[in-house]
Amino acid sequence: MEWLFFFEVSLAGLGFGALYALTAVAFVVIYKATRVINLAMGEMLMFGAYLFFGFAAGMALPVWLALVLALLGGALLGLGLERIVIRPLLGENPISVFMVTIGLSSVLVGLVEIIWTATPRSLPDFLPSDPIFIGDAFVAPKTFWSFVIAAVVIGVFLVLFRFWRGGVALRATASDQGAAYAMGINVPAVYSLSWGLAGMLAAGAGILLGSVAGISSEMGVFGLTVLVVVIVGGLDSVLGALVAGLFIGWVESLAGVYLGGEYEHLMTFIILMVVLLLRPWGLFGTREIERL
Amino acid sequence: MSILRVDGLSLAFGGLQALRDVSLDVAPGSITAVIGPNGAGKTSLFNAVSGFYRPQAGRVVLEGQDISRVTPPRRAALGLGRTFQNIALFRGMTVMDNVKLGAHVRTRTGPLAAMWYLGPARREEVRIRAEVEQEVFDFLEIDHIRRSPVAGLPYGLQKRVELARALAMRPKVLMLDEPVAGMNREEKEDMARFILDARDQWGLTVLMVEHDMGMVMDICDQVHVLNFGEKIAGGTPAEVQAHPEVIAAYLGSDDMATLRERLRGERGAA
Amino acid sequence: MRIGSPKETYAADEGLFRTRTQWAWFGILLLSLVLFPFLSNLYWLYLVCLISIHVISATGLNILTGYTGQVSLGQAAFMGVGAYTVAWLDNHAATPFVLNLLAAGGVTTVVGMVAGLPSLRVKGLYLAIATIAASFILHFVFLNWESVTGGARGMNIAPPQAFGHELANADTFYWLVMPVTVVMVLLAANLFRTRVGRAFIAIRDRDISASVLGISLPVYKLMSFAIASFYAGIAGGFYAYFFGAINPESFPLLMSIFYLAAVIVGGLGTILGSILGAVFMTLTPELLRYGVDVMEPFVDDASALLSPVRTMVFGLLIVGFLLFEPHGLAEIWRRVRRFFHLWPFRN
Known part of the structure; x- marks a missing residue:
């Protein structure tokens, strides 16, 4: 085995893994605040990427403005979905809410295909394209920069989550909704906040993913891998999202190169099955105690 | 010879000791009650007997057969029927x-x-x-x-x-978790009658958890008292009422006032 | 107005249809199913055959998801297993179609039970995700086990032969698929007159209490998976015969969502719901197609909009029904029926 090649493949995997981690954080935020498993996360990500495409390529706005508008659009999408569809169902059977998000994902795919057709597109280049070397190992510049940006965004998010009022409210709601409510935290506002924040994170991840791999109406499938990531990491664990995101990215990259492209997702889902059978609450998740 | 025997049962959730070395015998054809303040471990005991909780130590013996390692559905088939504290209808x-x-x-x-x-x-x-x-x-x-x-x-x-x-289910032992909780007087009397009749008609054995002391003292043959997961007393209703530890256990808890009032009320009525 | 329906025996009161009116309606339904091919054209027969296949599969999924509460997003992949079984037997063994269909049901039952194993360990959403994983793994097998499945090219299936006739078109195929559908729906309905069906519902409503009351969760969960997969397998076998060609893309995740949508729209946990849902979800795209035809002269490229609009409408139906009519079309139907039972008195 060639170690340098292995190293390069690993780096590429970690680069992709950072995008998994970023989206997984969005997933975890929603789950922590509202206990909803959002199967439309991949489609929210896709929608964000298409917004960016629409603003930057369609309306020919400057990249920075398109970026800001797309992120805002992602946040608005999250807010809207929470307010219109999710909130009326809170407290209902979690399975219903889960199935509603499946429906939402279909709606978003249809919407994107109606507006932008199903043809795959590529996003305007905005990441630097000078080749990057770490030691002797070559890293594709887009992968490198998307990793860096994702890492920075996650860092900022972690700081907010830890110190900002909203972040504290979110954590309080996550650990005990009733107590948070009694302490004067505006719990519905926290719901909105979590979905808005997650929408923005997803849009960001979508733009990064799109600039690395292009965009299409099928890119929401990415969300399924992210689902695996959060289950492996633990649905309510930000740390788990980060670790599992990088891990799954790395494994997929290795499987894709050494076993063949068709094994990428097979590996992911085999890992999922193993985790579900051995440790269904994930590596860092909280184990829920069953009551009679 | 007891139809159901609980032998040295200990159950802990993480650091919380729900049951500590609890033993009790249920005589065939009897109506036996488990009482105790809130959080004393009564429902935990029921769940351990049903097989839903796995105790760390101790045995559950039904008709001489050790069923400690038997799954809940098998226990049901062997003759353990039950109701639930917060109604579990489908x-x-x-x-x-x-x-x-x-x-x-x-x-x-x-x-x-x-x-x-x-x-x-x-x-x-x-x-x-x-x-x-x-x-x-x-x-x-x-x-x-x-x-x-x-x-x-x-x-x-x-x-x-x-x-x-x-x-x-035609159970051999019918376990009732708070059968009259939240009922008015008339409903309670109906329920007490049903329980007594069921025992007489089918020769069942009844084991129940109940807060209503009037009911317990009226219809039960044997009473076991749990407090903080430990059994502190057992015997006939009269013996248990006189037991100093039982009075101490209820003292200070919300149930004490009700207990004393109920006991006095029931005695007065009888 | 209807008042009461006295019975002489418990057996009569346990019947699938309890009133003479119900029997009459059932008779009328059967009669119209028999007469339908003579009064209809090939296009409608084609649609009804398709609906039948969907009804079988949706009924299976409803047993698993609607009645037993185990959400599955693997129904399409299980159909794939049935379809490939039929295709393989057709290409390699030249066995009669009845045998092939039964084999499709059998093989899929086994695969479905294996895929249902995670249900012993996890439930609810985790299980739904495990079934997504199972369908990805099955898709991988369809695509890569080339010696058996023909890989990405897929396989062709000759039309079934019966009494010297080729059942190649909808007008003949109807006589094969419709009776089987009727029987399978009735079998499913019978299930819920017995202890097995009650056990399923008990697991859905309160699994732990059910277990304490004597219902073995592993046994009944796997049984539910087995039955749902058997239905999927038969439906998949019919699918293969009906279309004559299959490939790995014939059974995408979207198709599983289609079936989930069908049981939600029709009504979770009702047999009638599976039928109504399958009919509704099959006819909706046709209606959309019709709408597109009407719009063709006015909108550029209207036909290109068909597929995305369909995707979106599926999604909207799932969301809309869950939000506003969570018991589905079956509940609407019940309300209508009640109205007529009580007529002319108001409830």
Whole structure:
């Protein structure tokens, strides 16, 4: 085995893994605040990427403005979905809410295909394209920069989550909704906040993913891998999202190169099955105690 | 000879010791109560006997057979029937189907026979229906609601349907978790009568958790008292009432006032 | 107005249809199913055959998801297993179609039970996700086990032969698929007259209490998976015969969502719901197609909009029904029926 090649493949995997981690954080935020498993996360990500495409390529706005508008659009999408569809169902059977998000994902795919057709597109280049070397190992510049940006965004998010009022409210709601409510935290506002924040994170991840791999109406499938990531990491664990995101990215990259492209997702889902059978609450998740 | 014996049962959730070395015997044909302040471990004890909780130590013995390692459904089939503290009826089914479900442990029909609904499957269903109608519905006076969905029923009736379902299991030991909680006086009296009649008619043994001291003192043969997961007393109602540790356990807890009042009230009434 | 329906025996009161009116309606339904091919054209027969296949599969999924509460997003992949079984037997064994269909049901039952194993360990959403994983793994097998499945090219299937006739078109195929559908729906309905069906519902409503009351969760969960997969397998076998060609993309995740949508729209946990849902979800795209035809002269490229609009409408139906009519079309139907039972008195 060639170690340098292995190293390069690993780096590429970690680069992709950072995008998994970023989206997984969005997933975890929603789950922590509202206990909803959002199967439309991949489609929210896709929608964000298409917004960016629409603003930057369609309306020919400057990249920075398109970026800001797309992120805002992602946040608005999250807010809207929470307010219109999710909130009326809170407290209902979690399975219903889960199935509603499946429906939402279909709606978003249809919407994107109606507006932008199903043809795959590529996003305007905005990441630097000078080749990057770490030691002797070559890293594709887009992968490198998307990793860096994702890492920075996650860092900022972690700081907010830890110190900002909203972040504290979110954590309080996550650990005990009733107590948070009694302490004067505006719990519905926290719901909105979590979905808005997650929408923005997803849009960001979508733009990064799109600039690395292009965009299409099928890119929401990415969300399924992210689902695996959060289950492996633990649905309510930000740390788990980060670790599992990088891990799954790395494994997929290795499987894709050494076993063949068709094994990428097979590996992911085999890992999922193993985790579900051995440790269904994930590596860092909280184990829920069953009551009679 | 006891029909159900709990032997040195200890149960912990993480650091919380729910039960500590609890032993008790239930005599066949008796009505035995487990009482104690809130959080004393009464329902935990029931759940351990049902097999839902796995105790760290101790044994559960039914009719001389150690069932400590037996799964909950097998325990049900061996003769442990029960009701639940916060009514566990199946909301998607009618009263009839809920009660018929109790007969699950003593019926055999498999999926293929069920789908064709011929011969044995049909006969078994009709037999169960007749039994439920003649033995349980008439006895508990719920035949008028047999086709109602359980979800909309008043609380007292739901409790009664739950008892009906447990009776349809034809258990050897009927475990009732707070059978009269939240009922008015009239409903309580009905329930007490049903329990006594059920014992007499089918020769059941009844083990119950109950907060209503009047009821416990009235109908029970044996009373066991739990406090902080430990058994602090056991004996006839009169013995238990006089037991200093029992009085101490209830002292200071909210139940004390009620206890004393109830005891006085019941004695006055009798 | 209808008042009461006295019975002499418990057996009569346990019947699938309890009133003479119900029997009459059932008779009328059967009669119209028999007469339908003579009064209809090939296009409608084609649609009804398709609906039948969907009804079988949706009924299976409803047993698993609607009645037993185990959400599955693997129904399409299980159909794939049935379809490939039929295709393989057709290409390699030249066995009669009845045998092939039964084999499809059998093989899929086994595969479905294996895929249902995670249900012993996890439930609810985790299980739904495990079934997604199972369908990805099955898709991988369809695509890569080339010696058996023909890989990405897929396989062709000759039309079934019966009494010297080729059942190649909808007008003949109807006589094969429709009776089987009717029987399978009745079998499913019977299930819920017995202890097995009650056990399923009990697991859905309160699994732990059910277990304490004597219902073995592993046995009945796997049984539910087995039955749902058997239905999927038969439906998949019919699918293969009906279209004559299959490939790995014939059974995408979207198709599983289609079936989930069908049982939600029709009504979770009702047999009637599976039928109504399958009919509704099959006819909706046709209606959309019709709408597109009407719009063709006015909108550029209207036909290109068909597929995305369909995707979106599926999604909207799932969301809309869950939000506003969570018991589905079956509940609407019940309300209508009640109205007529009580007529002319108001409830």
